[in-house]
Amino acid sequence: MIEIFIRPHSEEKHDIAAWFRSYSEPLHSDPYPFYNYLLEREPLYYITDRNQWLASRYEDVNRILKSPVFVREYRNAVPPPPPSQELPKQDPPPAPSVWKPVNDLLGNWMLFRDAPDHTRLRGQVSHAFTPRTMERLKPKIQAVADHLAKQLTEETKPDLIASYAFPLPVIVIAEMLGVPPEDRELFKGWSHTFARILEGGDRPPEFAQQAAQAAVEITDYFRLLIAEHRKSPREDMISDLLAAQGQGGTLTEQELIATxxxxxxxxxxxxxxxIGNAVLTLLSFPGQLARLIAKPELIRPAVDEVLRYEGPVxxxxxxxSVDYEIGGQTIKRGQYVSVMLGAANRDPSQFQQANRFDIGRTSNRHxxxxxxxxxxxxxxxxRMEGEIALGKLVEQFPGMSLADAKPDWRPNMLFRGLNTMHVEL
Ligand code: HEM
Known part of the structure; x- marks a missing residue:
């Protein structure tokens, strides 16, 4: 039976299952009425034809994410049958899937692994993201923000995404890793393809080929770069990872590339x-922007409020991995749960006036x-990049305003962000 979702504030009717198969434009622009509907009426919603759940309440989402019962790897949720029950080997073996190069990468991402491999992979790079390491990076990030802000003044109605929000984190991560920042345009294409891979949903048949090509190209790119770093080590993460590998570290070459x-x-x-969502939201709530301009020390809670209110993921x-009772329902072993972070962050049972943007919000455990x-x-x-980037804009361009008639949201339900955003400085 197809269930109908009646969108609050409108007469439009939506079918939740169909929505999940193919996301529609109104939901990209504004998913919040849909989230409110889920929170109020269907906090744990089962999509029959996908054998998949949607969890939206804060408490359920937090419980699922913390519970060892919920895993990432299918073989840990549903262990493979003992050898005697295995299917006979095919002769000739099946042709490798067009998705193989993609799976070779994603299968080695810590994000998609469970302990002990997850712990091992995460342990190899976690030192690069400690608060102490971040403090050392701070002046560099500030210098990048200053430089980009200066360049903005040379443009009329600059696109803040292309000229500021995008280059800042890309320059920083490229430098941390040891990747030449001038190869930016290459990464942009590959990275956007990966964002679409991660989103899932309906895609044209030719997308598989495009995804495979991006995976092959980025793998070859890093293989070469790693070989260069092996010959002449530098002060960056690739060199650190190679040094750890040489001292009995546990990363294979494929894991190193995937990381x-x-x-x-x-x-x-x-x-x-x-950065983009922060600027758009502050410009849409001038009272909150004025508050931040008057009290720059609110930058930290302001960034956290943007993360809650318009989260990038x-x-x-x-x-x-077992049958699990939650919210009066039973999620069965092997079933997939889509964990709706953006909805949980608007749950009124966790956040007072959850749909209100308030940069002074306290105990914001989004x-x-x-x-x-x-x-x-x-x-x-x-967090540090967000605070520096936003702080710089607010300080240097307190009179900034939006030049576009309406926000240009990217058609991606996993990553929430803007394609472009033109501003008057
Ligand atoms: C505002 C920016 C960011 C947001 C909102 C964000 C969000 C997230 C979320 C929600 C997860 C967990 C996904 C899950 O549990 O399934 C995650 C994991 C991860 N993020 Fe971020 N992220 C951000 C920036 C970054 C940056 C800048 C980096 C590094 C350059 C990064 C590296 C990672 C890694 C490596 C993981 C996997 C951790 C693991 O599996 O143990 N993230 N991120």
Whole structure:
């Protein structure tokens, strides 16, 4: 039976299952009425034809993310049958899937692994994101923000995404990793393709080919770069990872490449949206912007409020490894749960006046960086970049205004961010 979702504030009818198969334009622009509907009426919604759940309440989302019962790897949710029950080997073996190069990368991302591999992969790079390392990076990030802000003044109605929000985190992560920043345009294309891979949903058949090509190209790119770093080590993360590998470290070559790709994609698809969403939201609530201009020390809670209110990552997912009772429902072993971070961050049972943007909000325990073992490794970096980037704009251009008639949201339900945003300085 197809269930009908009647969108509050409008007469439009939506079918939740159809929505999840193919996201529609109104939902890209404004997913919040849909989230409110889920929170009020269907906090744990089962999509029959996909054998998949949507979890939207803060308490449920937080519980799922923290529980060891919910895993990432299908073989840990539903262990493979013992050898005697295995299917006979095919002769000749099946042709490799067009998705193989993509799966070779994603399968080695810590994001998609469970302990012990997750712990091992995360342990190899976690030192690069400690608050102490971040403090040392601060002057560099500030210098990048100053330089980009100066360049903005040379443009009329600059596109703040292309000229500021995008280059800042990309220059920073490229430098941290040891990737030439002038290869930016290459990464942009690859990274956007990965963002579409991660989003799932309906895609044209030719997309598989495009995804595979991006995976092959980025893998070759890093293989070469790693070889160069092996010959002449520098002061960057690739050299650190190679040094750790040489001292009995446990990363294979494929894991090393996959980790570099993950960090590059994470650095491209998230913080740019934090900066862009922050500017758009503040310009849409002039009272809150005035408050920040008057009290620059509110920058930290302001960034956290943007993360809650317009989070760059709207959802993630987990698999149940046993039957699990939650919210009066049973999620069965092997079933996939889409964990709606963006909805949980608007849950009125966790946040007072949840749909209100308030930069002075206290005890803002949002889930924009998720929670549990996969809590965002780059959170300290993202927060610092967000604070520096936004702080600089507010200080230098307090009279900034939007030049576009309406926001140009990217058609992606996983990553929430703008394609372009023209401003008058
Ligand atoms: C505002 C910006 C960012 C947001 C909102 C964000 C959000 C998230 C979320 C929600 C997860 C967890 C996904 C899950 O549990 O399934 C995650 C994981 C991760 N993030 Fe971020 N992220 C941001 C920036 C960054 C940056 C700048 C980096 C590094 C360059 C980064 C690196 C990672 C990594 C490596 C993981 C995987 C952690 C693990 O599996 O243990 N993130 N991020």
């Amino acid at each position: 570099c790709v993950l960090l590059l994609v994470a650095g491209h698809e998230t913080t740019v949206n934090l 709207q959802m993630t997912g987990r698999l149940a 889930l924009a960086f998720a929670s549990g073992p996969h809590f965002c490794l780059g959170a300290p970096l993202a």
